[in-house]
Structure formats: C-alpha cells, structure tokens
Amino acid sequence: MDVVLDGVNKIYPGGQHAVHDLRLRIEDGELFVLLGPSGCGKSTVLRMIAGLEELTSGDLWLGGSVANGLSPRDRNVAMVFQNGALYPHRSVRGNMMFPLEITRGDPDEARSKVRELARALGLDSMLDRLPGTLSGGQRQRVAMGRALIREPALFLMDEPLSSLDAGLRAELRVEIAALVRATGATTVYVTHDQVEAMTMADRIAVLREGVLEDVGTPEQIYHDPATVFVAAFLSSPPINLLRATAWAVQDQGVVLDMGSQHLTLPWDDPRASALISHHGAPVTIGVRADALTQATSEPTGQELIGHVRTLEFHGHEWLAYAEAGIPSVDPAEFTQRPIQPPTPVQPSRIRALFGRSTPEPEPEPERTGHHRRTDLIFRITTGPRPARGDDVRLAVDLERLLVFDSKGRRVDPVAR
Numbered sequence: 001m002d003v004v005l006d007g008v009n010k011i012y013p014g015g016q017h018a019v020h021d022l023r024l025r026i027e028d029g030e031l032f033v034l035l036g037p038s039g040c041g042k043s044t045v046l047r048m049i050a051g052l053e054e055l056t057s058g059d060l061w062l063g064g065s066v067a068n069g070l071s072p073r074d075r076n077v078a079m080v081f082q083n084g085a086l087y088p089h090r091s092v093r094g095n096m097m098f099p100l101e102i103t104r105g106d107p108d109e110a111r112s113k114v115r116e117l118a119r120a121l122g123l124d125s126m127l128d129r130l131p132g133t134l135s136g137g138q139r140q141r142v143a144m145g146r147a148l149i150r151e152p153a154l155f156l157m158d159e160p161l162s163s164l165d166a167g168l169r170a171e172l173r174v175e176i177a178a179l180v181r182a183t184g185a186t187t188v189y190v191t192h193d194q195v196e197a198m199t200m201a202d203r204i205a206v207l208r209e210g211v212l213e214d215v216g217t218p219e220q221i222y223h224d225p226a227t228v229f230v231a232a233f234l235s236s237p238p239i240n241l242l243r244a245t246a247w248a249v250q251d252q253g254v255v256l257d258m259g260s261q262h263l264t265l266p267w268d269d270p271r272a273s274a275l276i277s278h279h280g281a282p283v284t285i286g287v288r289a290d291a292l293t294q295a296t297s298e299p300t301g302q303e304l305i306g307h308v309r310t311l312e313f314h315g316h317e318w319l320a321y322a323e324a325g326i327p328s329v330d331p332a333e334f335t336q337r338p339i340q341p342p343t344p345v346q347p348s349r350i351r352a353l354f355g356r357s358t359p360e361p362e363p364e365p366e367r368t369g370h371h372r373r374t375d376l377i378f379r380i381t382t383g384p385r386p387a388r389g390d391d392v393r394l395a396v397d398l399e400r401l402l403v404f405d406s407k408g409r410r411v412d413p414v415a416r
C-alpha cells in the first residue's frame, strides 16, 4: 500500500505546530524511515498515518484513496511502539495469536501461522513462556510478531528498539529489516538514531521542528544533503562546518574566504556558477573528516593548514583535531523558517584579498551565531601519522565539498 501525505499540517490543541506542510510519497513495499531529533514530529506523522491523530489540514492517501476520516481499524495498518505492551498473563503464543482470535479465523491455521512467524523471529523455543520471563529484545520480537501476524498492508514502528542495549539493537535492526522486506508490507519506521536509519532504510525523510529537511536514499542524503542540518545530523565523526564568505573573482572562480585561509572553486565547477548570486554573502562549507588528507606533494593552494591538538585512536582509524583559526558554524543556527534581517557588508574585504574591484556584493544577512573556533577533524587510516603539536597541510577533496547558503540550504541543486 502506498502512502501519500499532501500538504499535511498538525497543530495540537495547545497551539503546538508539530508538522508543517508535509509532502511525502512512500512507495508500496518500501521500508521508509522518518528520522529526526526528539520533538521533530516523527511520532505525530506516524500517528496520523495510523489514524490515532487527526490531520489539522492537508490530505492523507492510503493505497490511492483519501483516508483522513478513516478509523484506525479500517486502515489495514499494524503498529509497534517503543515498549510493545504485551498481555502479561498470556504466553508468547497467546500474545501472537490474539489478533487472529479477534478476527475469528481458523484456529489450526492461526497456530501454524504463529509457529511460522515465531521461527522467523527466533521465538520458536519460547512459545509457552510468559512475557515477564523474556528479555527486552525477546519481548519486542513478540510485539512485532503480534503486529505482523495479521499481515497488514502497512506496518508502522515507533522507535521499536530504543529501549534495548546497543548490541541487541544492532542485531535486531538487521532482522527487522529482513523480516518486513520479506513480508512485502510497506513499513514506516520512526527513529532518532541515524545509524539505524542509514542501515535499514530504502529511503529516509529527515524532519526537524516539524519541517521536512530532506528525503532520499541513505546514500543520497549522506553524500548530497539538502541542508546543513542534514549534513551534520548524519555525520559521524562530526562534519567540519566552516564559516566563509563567497567572492566571485573574474579570472579565478569563486573564492571561499574563511578569514585566515581560503579555497577556490574554479569556474568550471558547477557550484561556482551557483555561487555567483551569493557574491559577498556568508556561506557554510561542509567538509567531512575523510575528505581531508594530509598533503605530501607540492602545495596546490587548495589546502587548509592546521595545528594538531589531539589525536584519538578508534581502532580502524585515527581521528585528528587541528586548530585552523577558522570560525565554525553551529547547524542549530539555521532554521528553515525565520528570515534574518540584512546588514551591510564591507566590499573592502575583497579588495584587501585580491587587490581588484569586483561587482558590488549582495547585502550580507546578519550572522546570528557566535564565532566559535573549533578544530578541523580529519581521519587518518593509512600512511604517516602526525604528532600532537605538528603543523599539517590538509588537501581538501573539492569534489566532496558541500556549500550551503545563509539559510543553511545547498547552493547547488541536489540530485534526487
């Protein structure tokens, strides 16, 4: 069953605008993850799809028909919550059988279905046990079994693994993904855990403050994120977010001026042409730790210089933290809503840098953030390792440089 949310808003009675004009299409059979920090509106979206919460405006389509007014039981959906509540006095078998008893199907058929599903969930040896004697992970499997037994067309899961420890979560997420894919049911899975989202999803929608920031496959939203927030949210180690001003310079390209350091995007780079309209404006540069490598060859001018402050051993790699004197950007500064008031810019800056005149820049919006200077994080997997206190030259993989505008949106179009 496909699910379409068309301009959906949810305003709670207290006035909390939890979901803003959400437009999403979830394909039939897809494992679709709603990802975002606590309070971003994920559960609200899920509950509206389930019919547990009314839409304030907009339309919900299920399997090609408008379902706004449809009662939960007429939607052919099953839901699993964080603590899938089980009937404590019924065995595992009794719990899983329960939905079939309500529909009064053939008991023999029901029993064989329970056995089959219990095998798939690794519960076949515990069918006669009571929930109180099971581990948290086993209880969640039973809750899933109970939801899946009715063979719903749409399976909704709200942080089903969040109460489990890390090891069990990693194990169960693989099993859940395999199981729901095998059933062919469309699945909408809510989590705030980016690893869970990346490893399980066919596609991910990233929500923040009730606004859809981005939607795409895990690779798309990782390599080609639409906003600073998405780039930062999906990055481990944290992505380097550097504050710069873009200057279009005739014979060179677009210079990304970070104060004491700069990088240049040549004119044949598609991002350079997208940046012309940002001439003189603040931009945010996103560089992941693995897009920086210690340079050993002759300087190319496309490097950043840093002073190594700390090294961390992570088993398969080292992470180094280097002071580079570049103001960093906090992704929390950007929201996709309020408009920042403009303040004038000093054109003298470009003249000081390049000693030439250029077109008048557009007014620079006020920078709301503080001017933190944190370290550049870079990854070392092979080759010589710098020592603490060393000065390093870091070659920047310009292909992987992400450039965001003053509202935190990518300056170049994302491919979807």
Ligand SMILES: Nc1ncnc2c1ncn2[C@@H]1O[C@H](COP(=O)(O)OP(=O)(O)OP(=O)(O)O)[C@@H](O)[C@H]1O
Pocket (backbone or CB within 6 Å): 012, 013, 014, 016, 017, 018, 036, 037, 038, 039, 040, 041, 042, 043, 044, 045, 192
């Ligand atoms: N019944 C309610 N009445 C009023 N406000 C609510 C209600 N339920 C949720 N909200 C508010 O709506 C916003 C979104 O909540 P929601 O539970 O959908 O977020 P979430 O992303 O699922 O968060 P979490 O991961 O913490 O569960 C929050 O600000 C929350 O306080």
